[in-house]
Amino acid sequence: MIKCPKCREVEFVQKSGIVRGKQRYFCKSCDYHFTLPEPPNPTEGKRHHQVTIMDIANQLGISKSTVSRALRGHTDIHAGTRKMILDLAQQLEYQPNPLANALLKSRTNIIGILVPEFRHYFFPTIIMGAQEVLSKAGYNVMICQSDESYETEVTNVKALMSSRVDGLLVSVAAQTNNVDHFRAVLRKEVPLVFFNRVCPELETPQVIVDDYNGAFQAVEHLIEQGYRRIAHLAGPISLLVSRLRLQGYLDALQKHNLPVENGLIIHYDLTEEKARIYANYLLSLPQPPDAIFAINDPTAIEIMLVAKSRGVKIPQELGIVGFSNDPISSIIEPSLTTLEQPVREIGKQAAHLLLHQINADVSEWKPVHQVLKTHLIVRESSRKEKVTNEPA
Amino acid sequence: MIKCPKCREVEFVQKSGIVRGKQRYFCKSCDYHFTLPEPPNPTEGKRHHQVTIMDIANQLGISKSTVSRALRGHTDIHAGTRKMILDLAQQLEYQPNPLANALLKSRTNIIGILVPEFRHYFFPTIIMGAQEVLSKAGYNVMICQSDESYETEVTNVKALMSSRVDGLLVSVAAQTNNVDHFRAVLRKEVPLVFFNRVCPELETPQVIVDDYNGAFQAVEHLIEQGYRRIAHLAGPISLLVSRLRLQGYLDALQKHNLPVENGLIIHYDLTEEKARIYANYLLSLPQPPDAIFAINDPTAIEIMLVAKSRGVKIPQELGIVGFSNDPISSIIEPSLTTLEQPVREIGKQAAHLLLHQINADVSEWKPVHQVLKTHLIVRESSRKEKVTNEPA
DNA sequence: ACCAGTTTCGGGAAAGTTCCCGATAGTTTT
DNA sequence: AAAACTATCGGGAACTTTCCCGAAACTGGT
Numbered sequence: 001m002i003k004c005p006k007c008r009e010v011e012f013v014q015k016s017g018i019v020r021g022k023q024r025y026f027c028k029s030c031d032y033h034f035t036l037p038e039p040p041n042p043t044e045g046k047r048h049h050q051v052t053i054m055d056i057a058n059q060l061g062i063s064k065s066t067v068s069r070a071l072r073g074h075t076d077i078h079a080g081t082r083k084m085i086l087d088l089a090q091q092l093e094y095q096p097n098p099l100a101n102a103l104l105k106s107r108t109n110i111i112g113i114l115v116p117e118f119r120h121y122f123f124p125t126i127i128m129g130a131q132e133v134l135s136k137a138g139y140n141v142m143i144c145q146s147d148e149s150y151e152t153e154v155t156n157v158k159a160l161m162s163s164r165v166d167g168l169l170v171s172v173a174a175q176t177n178n179v180d181h182f183r184a185v186l187r188k189e190v191p192l193v194f195f196n197r198v199c200p201e202l203e204t205p206q207v208i209v210d211d212y213n214g215a216f217q218a219v220e221h222l223i224e225q226g227y228r229r230i231a232h233l234a235g236p237i238s239l240l241v242s243r244l245r246l247q248g249y250l251d252a253l254q255k256h257n258l259p260v261e262n263g264l265i266i267h268y269d270l271t272e273e274k275a276r277i278y279a280n281y282l283l284s285l286p287q288p289p290d291a292i293f294a295i296n297d298p299t300a301i302e303i304m305l306v307a308k309s310r311g312v313k314i315p316q317e318l319g320i321v322g323f324s325n326d327p328i329s330s331i332i333e334p335s336l337t338t339l340e341q342p343v344r345e346i347g348k349q350a351a352h353l354l355l356h357q358i359n360a361d362v363s364e365w366k367p368v369h370q371v372l373k374t375h376l377i378v379r380e381s382s383r384k385e386k387v388t389n390e391p392a
Numbered sequence: 393m394i395k396c397p398k399c400r401e402v403e404f405v406q407k408s409g410i411v412r413g414k415q416r417y418f419c420k421s422c423d424y425h426f427t428l429p430e431p432p433n434p435t436e437g438k439r440h441h442q443v444t445i446m447d448i449a450n451q452l453g454i455s456k457s458t459v460s461r462a463l464r465g466h467t468d469i470h471a472g473t474r475k476m477i478l479d480l481a482q483q484l485e486y487q488p489n490p491l492a493n494a495l496l497k498s499r500t501n502i503i504g505i506l507v508p509e510f511r512h513y514f515f516p517t518i519i520m521g522a523q524e525v526l527s528k529a530g531y532n533v534m535i536c537q538s539d540e541s542y543e544t545e546v547t548n549v550k551a552l553m554s555s556r557v558d559g560l561l562v563s564v565a566a567q568t569n570n571v572d573h574f575r576a577v578l579r580k581e582v583p584l585v586f587f588n589r590v591c592p593e594l595e596t597p598q599v600i601v602d603d604y605n606g607a608f609q610a611v612e613h614l615i616e617q618g619y620r621r622i623a624h625l626a627g628p629i630s631l632l633v634s635r636l637r638l639q640g641y642l643d644a645l646q647k648h649n650l651p652v653e654n655g656l657i658i659h660y661d662l663t664e665e666k667a668r669i670y671a672n673y674l675l676s677l678p679q680p681p682d683a684i685f686a687i688n689d690p691t692a693i694e695i696m697l698v699a700k701s702r703g704v705k706i707p708q709e710l711g712i713v714g715f716s717n718d719p720i721s722s723i724i725e726p727s728l729t730t731l732e733q734p735v736r737e738i739g740k741q742a743a744h745l746l747l748h749q750i751n752a753d754v755s756e757w758k759p760v761h762q763v764l765k766t767h768l769i770v771r772e773s774s775r776k777e778k779v780t781n782e783p784a
Numbered sequence: 785a786c787c788a789g790t791t792t793c794g795g796g797a798a799a800g801t802t803c804c805c806g807a808t809a810g811t812t813t814t
Numbered sequence: 815a816a817a818a819c820t821a822t823c824g825g826g827a828a829c830t831t832t833c834c835c836g837a838a839a840c841t842g843g844t
Contacts, residue, residue, distance in 0.1 A: 014817080014818095015817085015818070016817085016818070016819085017817090017818055017819040017820070018818085018819070018820085019805080019806085019807095019819095019820090020804095020805085022805095024806095024819095033806070033807065033808095034806080035805080035806080050498070050556075050580070050830095052829090052830060052831085053830070053831065054830080054831095062793075062794085063793065063794045063795075064794090064795095064830090064831080064832095065793070065794060065795075065796095065832085065833085066792080066793055066794075068831065068832060068833085069792095069793085069832095069833095072832080076791080076792065076793085077791090077792065077793080078791075078792060078793085081792080081793085093576075095553065095554050096554070096830090096831075097495070097556065097829090097830050097831070098554060098555060098556065098831095099491055099494045099495040099498075099500065099556060099829085099830075099831090100495055100799085100829075100830030100831040100832085101830080101831055101832075102491045102799095102831095103489070103491040103492055103495055103798095103799045103800065103801095103829090103830080103831080104798070104799050104830085104831060104832060104833090105799085105831095105832085106442070106491075106799075108491065110534075110555075118510065118516045118519075118520075119513065119516055119517065119520075121511065124510045124511055124516060125511065127510075128510075128511075128537070131537075135551075140534055140551060140552075140555055141534070141535070142502075142532055142533070142534055143533070143534075143535050145520070145523075159527075159532060160532075161487070162487050162488075162490060163490060163502075163532055164489065164490065164491060188442075301723065305723065328720055328723065331693065331697065331720065331723075331724055332723055332724065332725075333724075333725045406787095406788095407788075407789095408787085408788070408789085409787095409788055409789040409790065410788095410789070410790085411789095411790085411791095411835085411836085412834095412835085416789090416836095425836065425837065425838095426835095426836080427835080427836085442800090444799090444800055444801085445800070445801065446800075446801095454823075454824085455823065455824045455825075456800090456801080456802095456824090456825095457802085457803085457823070457824060457825075457826090458822085458823055458824075460801065460802060460803085461802095461822095461823085464802075468821075468822065468823080469821090469822065469823080470821075470822060470823085473822080473823085488800085488801075489799085489800050489801070490801095491799085491800075491801090492799070492800030492801040492802085492829085493800080493801055493802075494801095494829095495799090495800085495801080495828095495829050495830060495831095496800085496801055496802055496803090496828070496829050497801095497802080497829085498829075498830095
């Protein structure tokens with residue numbers, strides 16, 4: 001009944017256990033184990049067989065190598081053959097499979113971008129800038145957001161690394177104190193560039209703006225406008241950008257011989273709720289500040305809303321300055337004084353630095369620190385002296 | 393001088409042309425063509441050999457199949473062996489190469505998201521919603537923006553398709569009139585789900601909000617507030633969302649026996665500049681409207697800014713209603729009446745529908761149309777009668 | 785016809801993984 | 815102890831592309 005597929009005998013075949021649910025046989029004659037091959041199921045064919053280089057080769061009766069050469073634009077090929085291949089490829093809507101290529105070359109042409117959030121104007125704009133130069137260079141981007149959480153950031157970095165991105169563009173989360181996950185990236189020699197929220201302890205390229213001078217200008221402007229008790233709603237001390245802006249604030253006070261009150265300096269985690277809470281706290285002090293320099297525009301906006309809800313008059317009773325020139329700062333009333341920074345340019349520069357790292361050998365990597373200029377835009381929220389421009 | 397690598401003879405070897413810059417030889421004795429092999433260059437080794445399944449197998453003296461089984465959590469393996477493998481894998485920081493897997497299974501675990509822009513609140517929030525459910529399901533996302541341009545949209549779709557995404561989440565561009573590029577996606581049987589800006593002519597799942605009723609409510613509210621010449625700054629007629637909101641506008645007027653003035657209905661391309669231009673146009677008409685229903689909040693904001701700059705009093709001389717409840721609409725003064733929609737939920741629903749398509753057979757695909765509710769939020773920009781809540 | 789030289793093409797390896805299936809050693813049943 | 819199993823493992827194909835290199839097919843000149 002059962003015929004040995006090797007010696008074609010029947011009589012020497014005997015049962016020999018069951019493997020994975022299928023009866024196995026043993027042919028004593030030719031000492032051969034076997035199971036009956038199942039007839040292939042014709043109902044379930046290939047899902048959607050993407051047209052490959054082999055389809056073209058078979059259809060044309062040539063080899064895959066030749067097709068590859070034609071598609072790659074190699075010289076080693078007859079003009080007629082090339083045309084034939086190119087025509088058929090177009091007709092079949094052939095699209096090269098980037099996975100095979102990526103596997104072979106171990107590069108995916110994907111760049112990972114990791115930002116704390118992208119609800120506001122700032123990070124989306126940076127991403128747009130980066131995307132502009134990256135897509136020109138033939139790269140796609142994969143965007144993740146850490147939500148300011150250290151754990152999420154670690155998870156995201158791992159996910160991006162496991163996706164084998166060719167490089168990483170990162171702005172670190174507010175809660176991040178440990179940068180081992182970025183060290184792991186560098187250990188695997190994957191190019192890494194920071195922007196805005198950078199890691200000074202790591203030897204990587206980074207793009208920031210002149211945070212110190214920006215903050216200095218902002219606070220000096222407030223002082224010149226006559227404000228004297230200037231508070232600073234700062235970012236977490238772990239971020240360099242927070243420390244730099246804080247230093248600018250401190251030095252501006254010092255230059256003008258104003259006392260530093262620690263109670264007027266608040267570090268917070270950059271969440272909306274906390275901004276509101278601390279704004280309320282500051283304004284309900286027995287001696288409330290007469291101005292607040294905020295780490296960024298969303299923070300400044302929150303402060304402004306709290307002040308308005310408490311009936312505090314801006315800029316008469318409270319001056320406010322933000323940072324970044326979010327479009328909303330010119331829309332809100334009173335309009336917000338802020339520091340303009342070339343947001344889109346930050347993304348472009350970061351992308352350029354990253355591309356440079358990618359195309360260079362690891363030994364040539366240079367931790368370039370790019371610093372872009374800021375520019376103070378004075379609007380209503382800090383213009384105490386309304387008469388400046390009027391004739392005497 | 394030259395020894396044949398086959399027969400080791402010297403005397404029968406003769407030159408035989410040059411191939412790719414290298415001297416070729418021919419051995420008459422054994423009828424064999426050959427070129428001299430170049431010594432391998434020892435200086436350039438592998439860049440950074442990612443640890444593979446084979447490294448583990450070799451180090452343990454077992455086969456790659458066994459390692460794969462252990463890593464995959466198969467049953468067909470000895471507990472001790474598995475532990476050994478798992479331990480070594482952890483020690484070596486082994487990360488499976490998703491490219492190889494993707495090539496084999498022809499699925500990348502990447503979802504493409506295509507939006508017109510992400511500068512404003514709306515699309516980033518949708519993306520966040522989608523990302524939330526997609527990353528839980530083990531998918532990464534690749535985000536593109538069409539910038540409202542048809543050409544860019546086509547390019548992006550091609551790029552995402554060539555990246556072999558497992559599915560596509562799309563909101564179409566304002567300028568898109570031709571949907572052949574989406575037909576191509578469906579032809580390749582790649583799951584496709586639209587949201588907000590949908591393609592009714594394609595049989596795909598889609599997630600929208602109740603645009604018609606939302607618009608109807610908005611306009612009816614304006615009428616109830618006493619406005620009579622209500623203009624509509626609409627989106628391009630090519631978008632279903634524009635047509636639905638327009639219809640809601642029209643029907644609300646009709647219900648209240650107000651005449652439809654075609655001059656007060658303007659379709660535009662959703663760019664900021666055009667919004668400003670048309671707002672100015674409307675307000676400079678000999679008989680300007682006393683209210684404007686805007687297709688969305690950014691448009692409404694632009695109108696508001698234009699009105700303010702022209703000294704038009706809101707809401708007394710001009711009522712304004714937007715759509716989407718962008719956070720800015722509650723910040724601006726006067727605050728903007730708008731239709732709240734569950735933005736984040738749109739992204740989540742769309743992602744769910746997409747996952748469902750991915751996990752189902754093509755034959756089971758259903759073009760589900762999900763319609764989420766909107767909710768009118770009345771704020772200052774349309775509250776003509778301030779006395780409503782005061783005692784008589 | 786012969787040979788040097790050139791043009792064009794094909795075969796096979798490689799990339800890393802999963803999966804199928806055959807194979808072996810050990811274990812239980814009769 | 816043979817027979818019937820079970821548990822565990824290895825070998826190889828497959829996925830798609832690129833690249834190396836050998837080989838065949840030409841081209842002219844003698």
